[in-house]
Amino acid sequence: MATQTHGRSKAVLWSGAGVGVVGIGALVAVAVADLGKADQLASVVGAVLAAAGLGLSLWAQFGRGGSAAPTPPAPVVTASGTGSVAAGGSIGSVAPGGSGMAPAPTPATPAPAPAPGSVTASGDRSVAAGGDIGSVSTGDA
Missing domain, CATH: 1.10.287 (Helix Hairpins)
Structure with a gap:
């Protein structure tokens, strides 16, 4: 077309x-x-x-009513686990060290399967991004 x-x-x-x-x-x-x-x-x-x-x-x-492309749905961004990080876009720097952080609350129900384009980080000190990741340190420095 x-x-x-x-x-x-x-x-x-x-x-x-x-x-x-x-x-x-x-x-x-x-x-x-x-x-x-x-x-x-x-x-x-x-x-x-x-x-x-x-x-x-x-x-x-x-005069071109209705010809605009539909907006895609926003991705679902979830993070579960102690020190886990999830971002729908790029991440410049992440350092989820364990010494000074309080544990994350445990979810009462399991999370549903993520939609296409979604970002999910599950597990202790996990990191997920929907874009570029500049720097990550998941352990104690």
Whole structure:
């Protein structure tokens, strides 16, 4: 479908360029014959083209209702276990050492299976990220 849309855009572009060349040629021919008439004709053609441009820009901005791509659902991010870390995006630095941290509460019910694109870190000192991880240290320093 993208190729078909690209082909239409190219055809519209070349059609517009052809109309422009013919219009410029006609204005030059009229200007050679009668400069006053060419001035009047150029004013009318300019006003018509300005109105057409305004209409096309409004159609391009607002006239394509329903063509936007649907927003994907947000990923589910869960972390369970002592010192575990999970992030839906990139992580710059993580150091879940065990000496100064209180234990995480144990979940009462088991977590459901994660959805596609979800991030889950389970187990003591586990780390998971939905993007890049810069630095991780999961032990005592």
